[in-house]
Amino acid sequence: xxxxxxYIGEFKFVEYSPYRLAHPGYAIVALPDAxxxxxxxxxxxIKVLGMEEVGGADSPxxxxxxxxxxxxxxxxxxxxxxxxxxxxxxxxxxPPQAMYGFSRALIDYVERKGSEHLILMTGLAVPHRFEIxxxxxxxxxxxxxxxxxxxESGAQRFENGFLVGPYALLLKEAVRARMNTLMVxxxxxxxxxxxxxxxxxxxxxxxxxxVEIDVKELLEKAEVIRLxxxxxxxxxxxxxxxxxxxxxxxxPLHI
Amino acid sequence: xxxxxxxxxxxxRPLYSIRDLGDRIEILIDLPSADEATIEVRASGRxxxxxxxxxxxxxxxxxxxxxxxxxFTEFRDEITLPTEVVENPLAVDVRRGVVRVIFKKxxx
Numbered sequence: 331x332x333x334x335x336x337y338i339g340e341f342k343f344v345e346y347s348p349y350r351l352a353h354p355g356y357a358i359v360a361l362p363d364a365x366x367x368x369x370x371x372x373x374x375x376i377k378v379l380g381m382e383e384v385g386g387a388d389s390p391x392x393x394x395x396x397x398x399x400x401x402x403x404x405x406x407x408x409x410x411x412x413x414x415x416x417x418x419x420x421x422x423x424x425p426p427q428a429m430y431g432f433s434r435a436l437i438d439y440v441e442r443k444g445s446e447h448l449i450l451m452t453g454l455a456v457p458h459r460f461e462i463x464x465x466x467x468x469x470x471x472x473x474x475x476x477x478x479x480x481x482e483s484g485a486q487r488f489e490n491g492f493l494v495g496p497y498a499l500l501l502k503e504a505v506r507a508r509m510n511t512l513m514v515x516x517x518x519x520x521x522x523x524x525x526x527x528x529x530x531x532x533x534x535x536x537x538x539x540x541v542e543i544d545v546k547e548l549l550e551k552a553e554v555i556r557l558x559x560x561x562x563x564x565x566x567x568x569x570x571x572x573x574x575x576x577x578x579x580x581x582p583l584h585i
Numbered sequence: 586x587x588x589x590x591x592x593x594x595x596x597x598r599p600l601y602s603i604r605d606l607g608d609r610i611e612i613l614i615d616l617p618s619a620d621e622a623t624i625e626v627r628a629s630g631r632x633x634x635x636x637x638x639x640x641x642x643x644x645x646x647x648x649x650x651x652x653x654x655x656x657f658t659e660f661r662d663e664i665t666l667p668t669e670v671v672e673n674p675l676a677v678d679v680r681r682g683v684v685r686v687i688f689k690k691x692x693x
Contacts, residue, residue, distance in 0.1 A: 398649075460613060460678075460685055521602045522615040522683065553682060556617035557643060557657075560590050560600050 338435035340428075344405065345385040351444035352414040356539045358449045359436070361496045362423045362566040364575075365524030366559055367453030367516055371532045372419045374548040379541070381410040381417060387435075391428035407432075415539065416445055421562055423569035429496050433503035441509065447476065448504055448511040449535055450497045453518030453527050454488075455578060465517045465527055467534045472504045472511040480512055483537040488515065490585050492577045495570060512538060520575065521567055523559035525552035591652050596661040599635060603666060610670055610688045616660055617682040618643065624679065626686050631666045633688075 335344040351357075360372030375381070386405030397404040407424075410417040418440070424432060440448065454468055468488035471477035480487075493501065497513055504511035514534050518527035529545035529552075536543040548555075590598040600615040612633065616624060619637035627634050636659065643657045670688035678685045 460680060460683055519615075519683075522600050522613075526681070553617040554643070556615060556682070557597065558645060560597070560615075563600055564587070564590065 336439075338438050339431045340391055341387050341389045341432060341435040343385060343387045343409075343435070343439050345409075347384060349384045349411050349443070351411065351416055353444070354446050355414050355416065355444040356447045356449060357416040357418065357440035357443075357445035358451055358535065358539075359418045359497075359500060360451045361420050362562065363495050363497060363570070364453035364455035364520045365518035365522060365527055366563055366566065367518045367524055367527045367531055368451040369419065369421055369562070370523060370525050370548075370555055370559065371451055371528035371535075372417055374528065374545070375532060375543060376410050376417060376419070378544055378547070379412050379415070381412040381415070383408060384411045385409040387418075387432075387439075389428060389431070391431060392424065393422060395422050415541070416440060416443060423566045424496055425569070426573050429499045433496075433499045434507075436500070437503055437507045437509055441507070446510060447479065447539075448500075448509050449538065450500055450511065450513040451531060451535060452497050452513065452515050453520075453524060453531070454515035455520030455575070456517045457520075457579060459517065459519045459524070462517060465530045467514060467516040467530055469534075470501065470513040470515070472501060472509065476510045476512045479510075479538050480514075483514075483534045485514060485534045488513075490582060492580060492582060494573055494575045494577045514538070520570070521563070523556045523563050525549070525555045589652070591655065591657065593652065593655050595656055595658045597657050597659070598662045599637075599660045601635070601662070601664060603664075605667065606687070608690055609675065610666055610668065610690060612664075612666075612684075612686045612688070614684045614686070615682065616684055619660060619682060621679055624684060626674065626677065626684065628666075628670050628672050628674070628688055630669045630691075632663060633666060633670075633686075634663045636661050 360368035387407035516531040518524040669691040
């Protein structure tokens with residue numbers, strides 16, 4: 331039973347119970363992309379912070395998917411909340427044609443729920459990931475405020491290069507909507523699930539939002555997560571190939 | 586529609602990627618939880634077979650039906666390369682459960 335539903339463009343947002351974020355409100359977005367870094371990290375965050383599933387989103391632009399979770403019917407895009415943190419989570423890769431409408435609808439929705447900051451949680455695919463022991467995390471801010479928020483996080487600013495995929499569109503839409511947005515991207519595999527990168531990413535995000543996120547269990551269970559995530563990763567790779575993700579490896583001609 | 590990446594007989598298909606390095610072919614294979622001593626990667630022409638035992642039996646018991654009751658014990662797959670390679674690899678390297686194998690391309 332839905333408590334409330336709302337249509338924004340071609341997306342339907344539903345809520346299972348009333349909620350509103352405490353101040354300062356953070357909305358964190360975790361969508362399938364390089365190494366499933368955001369999705370794996372978000373799943374861990376939901377567990378360790380004890381976040382409650384408060385709603386979801388769906389659209390005729392998405393594949394006809396229903397999630398059954400602990401016997402309950404859930405929508406393909408799931409929304410979790412606790413105190414001042416909202417987490418928008420999907421394991422299902424969003425088709426490129428759905429991403430434009432979704433970016434706009436999502437920013438509109440989270441702002442109305444009391445979100446003052448948007449955090450985009452993801453991996454930054456590097457071709458030599460196999461050889462890297464110490465993973466670097468980068469950030470891309472859309473406002474001065476977001477830039478300030480990231481300065482003490484241990485991440486370094488990403489200055490030049492291409493971004494391809496769901497977060498590329500979310501960043502552009504965040505600029506248009508003048509929303510304080512920070513993309514946090516940790517070096518990762520593109521084609522293999524990378525829980526180690528998720529753990530590093532979570533540590534940086536924890537500093538930005540002022541919440542300590544224990545990643546010990548995530549690192550201990552990394553191998554099992556990699557085993558479980560194989561099918562999701564395969565499906566996401568098809569989606570990323572469609573979006574020409576390989577552009578990210580190209581140096582831009584004009585800086 | 587792709588086949589599932591697991592079998593009810595207890596094996597899993599690993600994720601892998603192939604890169605053309607000019608005169609060599611590099612294959613990266615993700616083998617989490619594999620017993621490194623049992624990893625075998627064998628090439629014959631354009632075909633490469635991969636196998637490895639898991640260090641311990643694995644069950645995804647919170648997954649209803651389908652593969653949720655299967656006890657997984659090994660990785661197994663056969664992949665096709667874009668070109669023929671020399672049987673013996675030039676290099677095999679394992680790091681954090683990811684295997685990198687480099688084969689020399691067969692001269693035509």
